[in-house]
Amino acid sequence: MKSKNPMKKYLFLRRFIAWALFILLLVSFHRLDIFHKVIQYLPKIQFGQSMAGFFSQGALSASLIFLSLALLTVIFGRFFCGFICPLGAFMDLTIFIGSKIKPAPFSFKPNTFYRLIIPALLLLAFWLGLAFPYNYFEPYSLLVSGHGLLLIIIILALLKGRVFCDVLCPPGLLLKLLSGSGLFGLKFKQNSCLSCGACQRVCPTSCLNSSAKSLDRGRCLLCLECAAVCPNGSMTYGLITRPPAGRRHFLKLASAGALAAGAYLTSPELRVRTFGQAPPAPILPPGALSLAHLNAHCSLCHTCVSACPNGAIQPSHSLVPVLTAKPLIEPYQGFCQYDCLICGQVCPTGALRPLSLEAKRLTRLGLAQLNRPECLVIKNRTSCGACAELCPTGSVRMAPGPSGQDEPTMNTDFCIGCGACQKACPVRPIAAIVVAGLTIQQTAKAPLTLETPDLSLSEDFPF
Amino acid sequence: MYRRSFIKTLVGGAALLGLGQALGRGPGLTAALAQDYPDLVAIKGADITVMFDQALTALGGLGRFVTKGQKVLIKPNMGWAVEPRRAANTSPELLAHLVKRVKELGASKISVFDNTCDNWKSAYSTSGLEEAASKAGALVAPANSEKYFQKITIPGQSKLGQTAYHELYLEADVIINLPVLKHHGGAKMTAALKNLMGAIWDRSDLHWGGLDQCIPELMLYKKPNLNIVEAQRVMLNGGPRGYGDSQYLAANMLLASADPVAVDAASYRLLAESGIREPGYIAQAASLGLGQSDLSLIKVQRLTV
Numbered sequence: 001m002k003s004k005n006p007m008k009k010y011l012f013l014r015r016f017i018a019w020a021l022f023i024l025l026l027v028s029f030h031r032l033d034i035f036h037k038v039i040q041y042l043p044k045i046q047f048g049q050s051m052a053g054f055f056s057q058g059a060l061s062a063s064l065i066f067l068s069l070a071l072l073t074v075i076f077g078r079f080f081c082g083f084i085c086p087l088g089a090f091m092d093l094t095i096f097i098g099s100k101i102k103p104a105p106f107s108f109k110p111n112t113f114y115r116l117i118i119p120a121l122l123l124l125a126f127w128l129g130l131a132f133p134y135n136y137f138e139p140y141s142l143l144v145s146g147h148g149l150l151l152i153i154i155i156l157a158l159l160k161g162r163v164f165c166d167v168l169c170p171p172g173l174l175l176k177l178l179s180g181s182g183l184f185g186l187k188f189k190q191n192s193c194l195s196c197g198a199c200q201r202v203c204p205t206s207c208l209n210s211s212a213k214s215l216d217r218g219r220c221l222l223c224l225e226c227a228a229v230c231p232n233g234s235m236t237y238g239l240i241t242r243p244p245a246g247r248r249h250f251l252k253l254a255s256a257g258a259l260a261a262g263a264y265l266t267s268p269e270l271r272v273r274t275f276g277q278a279p280p281a282p283i284l285p286p287g288a289l290s291l292a293h294l295n296a297h298c299s300l301c302h303t304c305v306s307a308c309p310n311g312a313i314q315p316s317h318s319l320v321p322v323l324t325a326k327p328l329i330e331p332y333q334g335f336c337q338y339d340c341l342i343c344g345q346v347c348p349t350g351a352l353r354p355l356s357l358e359a360k361r362l363t364r365l366g367l368a369q370l371n372r373p374e375c376l377v378i379k380n381r382t383s384c385g386a387c388a389e390l391c392p393t394g395s396v397r398m399a400p401g402p403s404g405q406d407e408p409t410m411n412t413d414f415c416i417g418c419g420a421c422q423k424a425c426p427v428r429p430i431a432a433i434v435v436a437g438l439t440i441q442q443t444a445k446a447p448l449t450l451e452t453p454d455l456s457l458s459e460d461f462p463f
Numbered sequence: 464m465y466r467r468s469f470i471k472t473l474v475g476g477a478a479l480l481g482l483g484q485a486l487g488r489g490p491g492l493t494a495a496l497a498q499d500y501p502d503l504v505a506i507k508g509a510d511i512t513v514m515f516d517q518a519l520t521a522l523g524g525l526g527r528f529v530t531k532g533q534k535v536l537i538k539p540n541m542g543w544a545v546e547p548r549r550a551a552n553t554s555p556e557l558l559a560h561l562v563k564r565v566k567e568l569g570a571s572k573i574s575v576f577d578n579t580c581d582n583w584k585s586a587y588s589t590s591g592l593e594e595a596a597s598k599a600g601a602l603v604a605p606a607n608s609e610k611y612f613q614k615i616t617i618p619g620q621s622k623l624g625q626t627a628y629h630e631l632y633l634e635a636d637v638i639i640n641l642p643v644l645k646h647h648g649g650a651k652m653t654a655a656l657k658n659l660m661g662a663i664w665d666r667s668d669l670h671w672g673g674l675d676q677c678i679p680e681l682m683l684y685k686k687p688n689l690n691i692v693e694a695q696r697v698m699l700n701g702g703p704r705g706y707g708d709s710q711y712l713a714a715n716m717l718l719a720s721a722d723p724v725a726v727d728a729a730s731y732r733l734l735a736e737s738g739i740r741e742p743g744y745i746a747q748a749a750s751l752g753l754g755q756s757d758l759s760l761i762k763v764q765r766l767t768v
Binding site: 246309310337338339349360361376380382383384385386389390391392393394397398406418424426447448450452455456457458461462463 | 488505509523544549580581582584585589647649650651665666667670671672673674675692696699701704706707708709710711712713728732733735736737739743758763765767
């Protein structure tokens with residue numbers, strides 16, 4: 001009887017899709033050289049990431065993905081949470097393994113207002129420009145940045161199921177509102193259900209009430225665990241038939257829409273006005289335009305951090321709110337490769353704009369400054385020139401200087417602040433040449449070109 | 464019995480000593496056998512592959528340096544993510560041609576690598592060298608991680624003390640040094656001696672210790688068997704990467720020698736006309752006994768095609 005339940009195969013299908021995406025994500029982060037194409041698309045299809053892109057008026061593709069996912073959620077329910085979300089898959093796996101040791105301990109909990117407080121506050125903060133709390137809880141960022149919250153999530157998953165998706169996940173709140181009175185969903189077969197309670201013991205979001213034969217669709221993640229466990233197939237997925245929606249429901253939807261539109265229009269400007277420019281001078285990755293732009297658009301998914309082939313982009317450890325966890329260039333780790341465009345290409349939110357090679361080569365991230373007394377050539381009178389060697393624009397050159405020998409000589413008109421000189425300088429812990437970042441990126445002067453013909457030797461063999 | 468064994472030991476020891484002496488004088492011995500060949504060949508005026516073939520014929524053939532079954536490392540300059548016309552890296556055409564010639568001699572393994580300055584993937588591909596070498600049949604290996612390098616103590620009194628060489632450099636039976644000649648802001652010139660900085664892991668040690676003193680020390684542990692310096696289009700300023708406004712010299716030349724110091728001394732003469740100061744490492748290398756910096760003391764063959 002049990003094995004004939006047709007919903008079982010849908011559960012396996014769902015698990016297969018969700019877990020495969022999760023594993024793909026893990027693998028792609030460890031083997032970027034093979035999977036860098038994949039990693040471009042994984043964050044882009046995330047609801048939370050595309051939502052950040054949409055509300056910060058980032059890339060058009062992010063907005064389109066966000067709107068499509070939102071529309072699909074209204075029609076089909078929170079399929080994103082069940083089938084796509086990698087953190088959801090991670091919790092699923094945790095619960096799955098936990099249930100092999102001890103059967104799932106879940107039970108029905110009624111929906112309450114308190115459940116939406118935290119995600120609502122996170123969304124509000126995000127709207128005001130404080131992106132990092134949002135991003136600590138945005139499932140994709142959370143998983144990718146892998147901070148300590150993951151441990152709490154494992155414990156929560158084992159004890160309370162996917163409670164995270166309901167009471168903490170900020171994009172989850174939006175999905176909850178969108179799916180609450182959607183067109184399709186899971187439903188009880190009222191006449192065959194025996195109210196045995198099997199479904200509510202496996203429901204990881206506690207949204208099923210077996211005795212009342214009712215289901216809170218806002219919280220239902222379409223994980224299909226309940227339908228697969230039902231002994232007589234009384235849990236089915238289909239069109240929800242109900243009395244026509246009242247005026248009240250329409251008003252609710254309309255006000256939610258108005259709120260979203262208002263948020264969309266006001267968000268970027270409001271953020272800059274709220275938090276303004278940061279005091280220190282970080283080196284922003286190319287295409288960030290300005291700290292204000294980065295702050296408004298970056299969802300801290302750290303895809304650029306993982307994708308940077310030189311390891312130049314690092315999550316900031318700064319405690320200044322607008323900088324915390326922001327992807328910044330850290331020249332001691334690596335410099336921004338002159339002909340590389342990857343970060344702008346992988347950024348899912350448009351925080352780092354994709355640049356043309358010509359534009360990238362002129363994008364000034366900061367300005368290099370030489371600390372003459374610390375320079376080895378000047379201090380030790382040895383030949384070095386590592387900075388001039390690496391400089392792609394000719395801003396630092398070895399030329400006769402006050403020290404009486406060839407020393408680094410700066411012409412910052414051409415400097416793009418890529419940090420190659422700082423990385424190459426052998427002086428540590430503080431290099432003798434360092435880049436000071438710019439909060440608003442500039443355009444450097446194009447490097448000089450020489451069109452004079454090649455010289456020739458005065459004799460055939462000068463030796 | 465005692466006396467007999469004593470005599471045996473004495474004779475054996477003497478034989479070993481003689482053998483050791485003969486082996487120790489290996490290069491001298493080879494030089495004696497090859498006395499008809501020039502120490503240095505400089506050739507100009509033709510296509511790079513033609514110049515290569517003729518230069519090697521003059522040197523007695525590539526077979527003098529490579530024999531069947533050997534593991535051969537070719538160390539080009541491919542440290543920069545710039546296109547071939549900028550001449551900051553060795554010419555892909557020359558590298559492919561050399562790989563082809565080494566393959567014809569039946570080498571068991573031909574490897575190519577460089578510890579790049581720019582991002583290694585960009586440098587390998589933009590320089591065109593990865594494609595050229597692998598198409599010709601060489602193994603183009605990464606050198607972007609410390610895991611490929613092994614720490615070696617440099618023999619004698621060295622400023623560096625220790626440095627880590629790429630495992631392919633250490634395992635090779637034959638090393639062919641294939642630099643491009645160009646200006647270098649720090650070291651004044653890149654040619655044979657300087658090119659070994661791409662065979663080791665941590666270059667900052669050399670910058671700390673002084674390039675002139677440390678560059679020659681890299682050859683004290685294991686010296687390339689053949690040095691071929693490409694000097695077709697020589698960068699005269701803005702090196703080693705080259706800027707948009709770098710001036711070039713159309714020398715259209717190729718220099719080849721087993722002596723890295725001699726080939727560097729000759730190469731420098733091409734730069735000297737443009738007022739580039741002589742790199743201190745040439746004299747330093749000569750004083751370490753790595754080769755002859757005085758070209759009047761060696762046999763130089765000059766060819767114009």
